[in-house]
Amino acid sequence: MVSTECDLAVIGGGPAGSSAALYGARAGLKTVIFEPGLPGGQIAQTDIVDNYPGLPDISGFELGSALYQHALDAGVDQVQHFVDALHRKPDGSFLLNIGSDEVSARAIVCALGAKARKAGFTGEDTFTGRGVSYCATCDGMFYRGKLVYVIGGGKAACDEALFLSRIASRVIMLVRRDQFRAPKGIVNKIQATANIDVRFNTLVDSLAGDALPTTIVLKNVLTQQLTEERHNPGSFGVFVFTGFDPVAGLVNEYVDRADDGGVITKEDMSTKTPGLFCAGDMRVKPLRQVVTAVSDGAIAATSAYNYLALI
Ligand SMILES: Cc1cc2nc3c(=O)[nH]c(=O)nc-3n(C[C@H](O)[C@H](O)[C@H](O)COP(=O)(O)OP(=O)(O)OC[C@H]3O[C@@H](n4cnc5c(N)ncnc54)[C@H](O)[C@@H]3O)c2cc1C
Structure with a gap:
């Protein structure tokens, strides 16, 4: 002291x-x-x-x-x-x-x-640090050449998606609203980045698996339809940037x-x-x-x- x-x-x-x-x-x-x-x-x-x-x-x-x-x-x-x-x-x-x-x-x-605010999906706490992250700079390197989901449509989510697009093979942005809430210049960069896909009106319903997540369930907020996407353990990550x-x-x-x-x-x-x-x-x-x-x-x-x- x-x-x-x-x-x-x-x-x-x-x-x-x-x-x-x-x-x-x-x-x-x-x-x-x-x-x-x-x-x-x-x-x-x-x-x-x-x-x-x-x-x-x-x-x-x-x-x-x-x-x-x-x-x-x-x-x-x-x-x-x-x-x-x-x-x-x-x-x-x-x-x-x-x-x-x-x-x-x-x-x-x-x-x-x-x-960082949690996104609130089932399995978020269970897999934090084992597939769920709140910091692209800290954890992005674990997903080199892999798939990442980015949750959020604000400036921070866009910045981090762009950062991750240089590491991951593919970035899927899940945006709860029907548009981004970010400056136009950043949105333009997102749209011009070949390995970023954007899914509007979509959130994560749940994440499941054993030691590592293997199944992500997405929900369309307009239709309430659930879509299950399965991956090998350790082949994907979920980054949360919701505020x-x-x-x-x-x-x-x-x-x-x-x-x-x-x-x-x-x-x-x-x-x-x-x-x-x-x-x-x-x-x-x-x-x-x-x-x-x-x-x-x-x-x-x-x-x-x-x-x-x-x-
Ligand atoms: C991923 C990301 C990207 C960002 N990008 C930008 C950007 O490009 N441009 C920009 O301007 N801003 C950016 N920001 C926002 C910017 O980082 C914040 O606005 C800024 O850091 C706020 O500063 P602060 O000192 O108020 O709080 P913080 O940076 O949150 O610092 C608070 C500190 O208090 C410490 N602390 C908390 N509780 C205690 C305690 N009880 N005892 C002792 N210490 C404690 C914490 O350890 C922490 O270090 C970004 C933020 C994030 C997360």
């Missing part, structure tokens, strides 16, 4: 947390960032990021690592551990439980991000949440609890991207600095 007391505790080492930590340290706050996994958050899972302004051709891993490293270079201490619990003390400061250790912080920027749910359980009692689970903040990232700021994908916002996450983080840390200057 690096320190038992700090001015600013930043929980989460994705783009929002990294940016908040950088701004906190540069404002002179003794800042600690808590991240149990690989630095960079969700973006580290993706192949090429081509929409971050000024960096047209950077991998997600490079971008996520660079954001995190920039914070460390600015003097931020890191704790590579999950924050298990957060409590507000009577004096208004906070106590973080990290395993059997405790850390006190005068202010918090919470940047817990979001996690993300904000991660906010850690701060549930200290914030208000919207219907989609996102934390409600003011424009300065403050919550209903003084000294607790939330940033990035975990909060209610119209666009969950790296560019908005880093912006949120910078605002949150600046607001934390202003808050600490007044108390």
Whole structure:
């Protein structure tokens, strides 16, 4: 453990947390960032990021690592551990439980991000990690020369289908609606890719097999017709990209949440609890991207600095 007391505790080492930590340290706050996994958050899972302004051709891993490293270079201490619990003390400061250790912080920027939503078909949990995946960059290589089904019709699903089309022999996209919900440029690329087939109005009903899946049952949502497709064990995979749910359980009692689970903040990232700021994908916002996450983080840390200057 690096320190038992700090001015600013930043929980989460994705783009929002990294940016908040950088701004906190540069404002002179003794800042600690808590991240149990690989630095960079969700973006580290993706192949090429081509929409971050000024960096047209950077991998997600490079971008996520660079954001995190920039914070460390600015003097931020890191704790590579999950924050298990957060409590507000009577004096208004906070106590973080990290395993059997405790850390006190005068202010918090919470940047817990979001996690992949399940598609909800029978067998999804059983075969997660054994035929069902939520990350093409992480697991795509297991399907070199094989068949993959991609569930989803949004931008992330299209991006990942294009990535998988360069590895797999064939990609079948299953889109619940009758059209994509993705920018036209990406849809055009999907349509121009010879080994991607698209089936609209279709979802996965179930996946079955023994150690590995062998049978996928598809459902046409218009006719309710079920179609069974059988494959050899290990010859195909199912990638789910149906959206993300904000991660906010850690701060549930200290914030208000919207219907989609996102934390409600003011424009300065403050919550209903003084000294607790939330940033990035975990909060209610119209666009969950790296560019908005880093912006949120910078605002949150600046607001934390202003808050600490007044108390
Ligand atoms: C496959 C994929 C492709 C994407 N492509 C793009 C793209 O091309 N362009 C783009 O702009 N955006 C893209 N995004 C979205 C982008 O990655 C997110 O908007 C961004 O990462 C959000 O940053 P964040 O810091 O809010 O959250 P996250 O990146 O989710 O980071 C949150 C971090 O908090 C940590 N954490 C959670 N709970 C705790 C806890 N209790 N204690 C300590 N740490 C905790 C997690 O380990 C995680 O590292 C993509 C996302 C995915 C999944």
